[in-house]
Amino acid sequence: MRDFALAPPAVSPLTGGLADHIFEAADQDPTLPMLARRDPVTGAWQEVTAVEVRDQVSDLAKGLVSAGVSPGHRVALMARTRYEWTVLCHALWAVGAEVVPIHPTSSREQVAHILRDSGCVGVAVEDEQSVMTVGSVCASLPRLRHVWQLDAGALQDLVERGASIPLTTVDSLRRIVLPDSTAVVAYTSGTGGRPLGCALSHRGLASNCDTLLAGWRHTVVPPGGQGSVLAFLPFSHVYGLMVQNLCIRGGLLLGHQPDPSAEPLAEALRSFRPTYVCAVPSFFEKLYKRFLRTAQESGRGPLFERAARTAREFALATERQRLGRGAGPGLELRVQHALYERTVYRQMRAELGGRVMRGTSGGSPLGRDLALFFEGIGLYVNDGYGLTESSGGITAQPPGREKSGTVGRPLPGVEVRVAEDGEILVSGPTVFQGYVGQEAATRAVLHGGWLATGDLGRLDTEGYLSITGRKKDVIVTSAGNSVAPAPLEQRLRMHPLIHEAVVVGDDRPCVGALITLDPEFLAFWRGGLGLQGDAPMREDREEIALRDEIARAVAAVNSTVSRAESIRVFRILPHTFDHVHELLTPSLKVRRDAVVQHYAADIDAMYEARTRSTPTFPQAEILAWDDADDVFR
Known part of the structure; x- marks a missing residue:
C-alpha cells in the first residue's frame, strides 16, 4: 500500500455545533449578506443579512422547543433545495436535534424505511403530495409526532408557537452541543438493498469545510468582493450539505434554486451571477x-x-x-x-x-x-x-x-x-x-x-x-475478463446524442451497453437530417441514421480499449432514466443494480439478438473495431 497525507492547515478547532457560526457571524458582521432569496412576485434576488438569518433561526428554534423537539431527537427534512431548508436545518442544530435528509422524490417505501429506521419525531415536507406520502405510512411510525408542510406556512406557525419561549433557552441548548455530537443521519443512496443511515458529527461536517476554506477560499472570492454560490444540488445528499456549510462557514452568499431542470436553472444562474x-x-x-x-x-x-x-x-x-x-x-x-x-x-x-x-x-x-x-x-x-x-x-x-x-x-x-x-x-x-x-x-x-x-x-x-470505478461494479464476462464500466460510460456520454449509458456483461459472452438519448439534442439532430418522403419511410431512414450515429460513438469508445473491454452489443432505450423508477440517486448517479433489474428483459433480448444475426455497417471505421451489434427496442 501507498499512502499520502498533507499537513493540516491552521484552522480553529470546532468547540460547539454547526449552528454556532450563524450566531458568531451575526455578532462579528451583522450586515454581511448571508443568504439570498427570490421575491415570489418579481423573481428578484433579495439579500438576507447575517443578523436577520440569526433572528430567523432563533425564532424557529424556539418554536421547535415549544413543539417538544429536544437534544438528540431526529427530524427529517424532505424538501428541495430551498431557503427554508437552510434556516430550519440550523434551527434544529441550535436545539441539539439531528437532521435526517430525505430526497423529496423518494418513494413511499423509502420514506417509511428512513423515518422508521432513524426514529424521527418530526418531518418537514414541501407540499400536499408529500404530506400524503408521509400520511400513508404514519401508522407504522409510532415515534413520529409532527408533520410540517412548508408551503402551508408551517414554519411561521412554529415561530408564533414559540414566541413565549425565552431566547436564553435556545442559547442554553445550543451551548451543550458538542463537536462530536451527531448532526446529520444521512442515508446512503445505495444501488442495492435498503439504504443505511450514516451518523455524521458536527466536527466531521465542519472539518473538511474549514480545511477547504483555509486553502481554497481565494478561488471563490473575487478581489474586493464577496464570493457567491447558487445551490441547486439536493441537500438530501452530503455534497449538497457540504455546499451549504461551506457558504455559511466561509461568509459566501448562498442562493437556492429548487428546480434543477435545464431552463429554470439556466435563468437562475444568469440572474444570481455566482462566482x-x-x-x-x-x-x-x-x-x-x-x-x-x-x-x-x-x-x-x-x-x-x-x-x-x-x-x-x-x-x-x-x-x-x-x-x-x-x-x-x-x-x-x-x-x-x-x-x-x-x-x-x-x-x-x-x-x-x-x-x-x-x-x-x-x-x-x-x-x-x-x-x-x-x-x-x-x-x-x-x-x-x-x-x-x-x-x-x-x-x-x-x-x-x-x-x-x-x-x-x-x-x-x-x-x-x-x-x-x-x-x-x-x-x-x-x-x-x-x-x-x-x-x-x-x-x-x-x-x-x-x-x-x-x-x-x-x-x-x-x-x-x-x-x-466501484469495486462491486466491476463486470466479469463469461470468458473471465474483468471490465470497469465507468470509463466506458463516461466516454459514451460525451457524444451529444447520448444522455446516459450503463455498461453490462456479467456472466455474458461480451460487454454490452444500455443507452438513452438526450431528448433536446435528438430533436435538433432529427431536424438537421432534412429527410424527405412520407412519414413511415422517413421514420425508417431516421432510425437507420440514428443507429449508425450511435454505432460510430460506440466505435470511437472501443478504439480506446482492448478487444476484451470493447462494447460488442448495445441497445437504445426509449426513455431516459428517472427518479420515478428509482433508477437515479439524489445526486443524479445511475443506480446500476436497479437499471439492470428494471431492464432485465431488454438485456436478455439484446444478447439473444446478437446470437441470431451479425449486422453490417457502411462505415469502414466501424468495421475496424469488431462485429458489434446494435439492437433497438
Whole structure:
C-alpha cells in the first residue's frame, strides 16, 4: 500500500455545533449578506443579512422547543433545495436535534424505511403530495409526532408557537452541543438493498469545510468582493450539505434554486451571477452539449469545434507548464486562444452569469477532455472526491498544481491508501461515526480507523488520485475478463446524442451497453437530417441514421480499449432514466443494480439478438473495431 497525507492547515478547532457560526457571524458582521432569496412576485434576488438569518433561526428554534423537539431527537427534512431548508436545518442544530435528509422524490417505501429506521419525531415536507406520502405510512411510525408542510406556512406557525419561549433557552441548548455530537443521519443512496443511515458529527461536517476554506477560499472570492454560490444540488445528499456549510462557514452568499431542470436553472444562474459553481459531472456534460447545440443551430458549429479544440490544447499546454513539464502555450496558440476569448469563450461563461471564477465537480469523476475544455474557456473545474461516509470531501486539486483527469490529492489531515486489490481506504477526522443501528455493517467498512470506500482507484507518484470505478461494479464476462464500466460510460456520454449509458456483461459472452438519448439534442439532430418522403419511410431512414450515429460513438469508445473491454452489443432505450423508477440517486448517479433489474428483459433480448444475426455497417471505421451489434427496442 501507498499512502499520502498533507499537513493540516491552521484552522480553529470546532468547540460547539454547526449552528454556532450563524450566531458568531451575526455578532462579528451583522450586515454581511448571508443568504439570498427570490421575491415570489418579481423573481428578484433579495439579500438576507447575517443578523436577520440569526433572528430567523432563533425564532424557529424556539418554536421547535415549544413543539417538544429536544437534544438528540431526529427530524427529517424532505424538501428541495430551498431557503427554508437552510434556516430550519440550523434551527434544529441550535436545539441539539439531528437532521435526517430525505430526497423529496423518494418513494413511499423509502420514506417509511428512513423515518422508521432513524426514529424521527418530526418531518418537514414541501407540499400536499408529500404530506400524503408521509400520511400513508404514519401508522407504522409510532415515534413520529409532527408533520410540517412548508408551503402551508408551517414554519411561521412554529415561530408564533414559540414566541413565549425565552431566547436564553435556545442559547442554553445550543451551548451543550458538542463537536462530536451527531448532526446529520444521512442515508446512503445505495444501488442495492435498503439504504443505511450514516451518523455524521458536527466536527466531521465542519472539518473538511474549514480545511477547504483555509486553502481554497481565494478561488471563490473575487478581489474586493464577496464570493457567491447558487445551490441547486439536493441537500438530501452530503455534497449538497457540504455546499451549504461551506457558504455559511466561509461568509459566501448562498442562493437556492429548487428546480434543477435545464431552463429554470439556466435563468437562475444568469440572474444570481455566482462566482463559483458546485455541480456534478452531468451538469458540465449538459452545459457542453448546450454550447454545441446552440452553435450548430446558429450555423456556427465548425467555429465551436475549432474553439473547443483550441481550448483543450491551451489548457493542456497550461497544465504541462504548471506541473513543470513544458513551456506553456506557444505564441500561435495564445493568439488563437485570445481571439476565441473575445468571440466565443466569454459568451459561454455568460451563460453562468458572467462572474464565475471556477467550479467544482463531485459525485463521480469528470472526464479529462471535458475538464480541459472548461479550463480552456476560462472556467477551471476542480474535480474532487468524497462520499457520505467521509462527510463529503476527501481530495481536491491543489491550487496552482491542478491535474485534470484526477480528483486531486488528499485534503490536509486526510490519509488515503490504495489496497492491493485497488480499493481506496481513507482515514481522518471526517470519517463517519458508523451506520445507525447497524454494527455489523459498520464493522464491515471500518478497520482500525480506516474506511473501506468500495471505490477503486490509483495514486500516482505525486499523490494524485484517479477513480477507476466501484469495486462491486466491476463486470466479469463469461470468458473471465474483468471490465470497469465507468470509463466506458463516461466516454459514451460525451457524444451529444447520448444522455446516459450503463455498461453490462456479467456472466455474458461480451460487454454490452444500455443507452438513452438526450431528448433536446435528438430533436435538433432529427431536424438537421432534412429527410424527405412520407412519414413511415422517413421514420425508417431516421432510425437507420440514428443507429449508425450511435454505432460510430460506440466505435470511437472501443478504439480506446482492448478487444476484451470493447462494447460488442448495445441497445437504445426509449426513455431516459428517472427518479420515478428509482433508477437515479439524489445526486443524479445511475443506480446500476436497479437499471439492470428494471431492464432485465431488454438485456436478455439484446444478447439473444446478437446470437441470431451479425449486422453490417457502411462505415469502414466501424468495421475496424469488431462485429458489434446494435439492437433497438
